[in-house]
Amino acid sequence: MGVEVCDPRWLTAVPGAELVVALDEVAVHAAEGHRVTVLIDLVPDNVAMLRGLATEAVGEGARKVRVRPHGVDRVDLVYAAVELGRVAEDDAVEVQFDVTSAALLRADPSAFVRADPLVVLEDGTVVPICAGLAEYALGRLGSLDELLEEWDPEPVRDLCRVALTRALADTGPLVSWYEHLTRTAAEMRGGC
Numbered sequence: 001m002g003v004e005v006c007d008p009r010w011l012t013a014v015p016g017a018e019l020v021v022a023l024d025e026v027a028v029h030a031a032e033g034h035r036v037t038v039l040i041d042l043v044p045d046n047v048a049m050l051r052g053l054a055t056e057a058v059g060e061g062a063r064k065v066r067v068r069p070h071g072v073d074r075v076d077l078v079y080a081a082v083e084l085g086r087v088a089e090d091d092a093v094e095v096q097f098d099v100t101s102a103a104l105l106r107a108d109p110s111a112f113v114r115a116d117p118l119v120v121l122e123d124g125t126v127v128p129i130c131a132g133l134a135e136y137a138l139g140r141l142g143s144l145d146e147l148l149e150e151w152d153p154e155p156v157r158d159l160c161r162v163a164l165t166r167a168l169a170d171t172g173p174l175v176s177w178y179e180h181l182t183r184t185a186a187e188m189r190g191g192c
Contacts, residue, residue, distance in 0.1 A: 099176050
């Protein structure tokens with residue numbers, strides 16, 4: 001099971017975890033010798049700047065570029081996918097674009113009903129899949145093994161099933177899966 005941490009102090013508690021930071025933090029953590037993944041929030045206002053932001057992150061020492069869309073329309077998702085393909089090729093860097101194809105959702109829906117990776121937030125709270133799912137938190141990091149022993153991932157899988165149904169109704173070629181998850185979680189929480 002993959003684990004992402006948002007603060008380097010948790011790297012010792014979770015050996016092998018991926019350090020995911022914002023663009024303005026890349027240089028500091030890369031200089032400390034960490035393998036850094038930059039997380040770029042893609043919003044309508046920065047779609048045209050995406051390639052430049054990714055190139056800047058690589059220049060600062062990021063070994064991986066991850067892009068998480070928020071409120072971006074279908075055309076901009078396709079544009080971003082093309083630009084990230086160019087970044088991966090030009091900069092020889094690993095790229096993770098937090099979208100999936102609608103065709104893959106339909107072809108293998110069970111692949112999206114899961115409770116991983118785990119994300120360790122800055123305060124040590126461990127959540128499944130992505131930030132924004134705090135109500136599904138395993139708890140605060142002390143011992144990851146103990147948290148996993150006590151955790152029931154089934155509510156997260158239930159959330160995934162509801163989000164999957166909604167995502168399948170999306171008619172675009174690309175689907176922002178994590179955005180569907182967090183939006184669905186917020187709507188389910190608001191409906192209580």
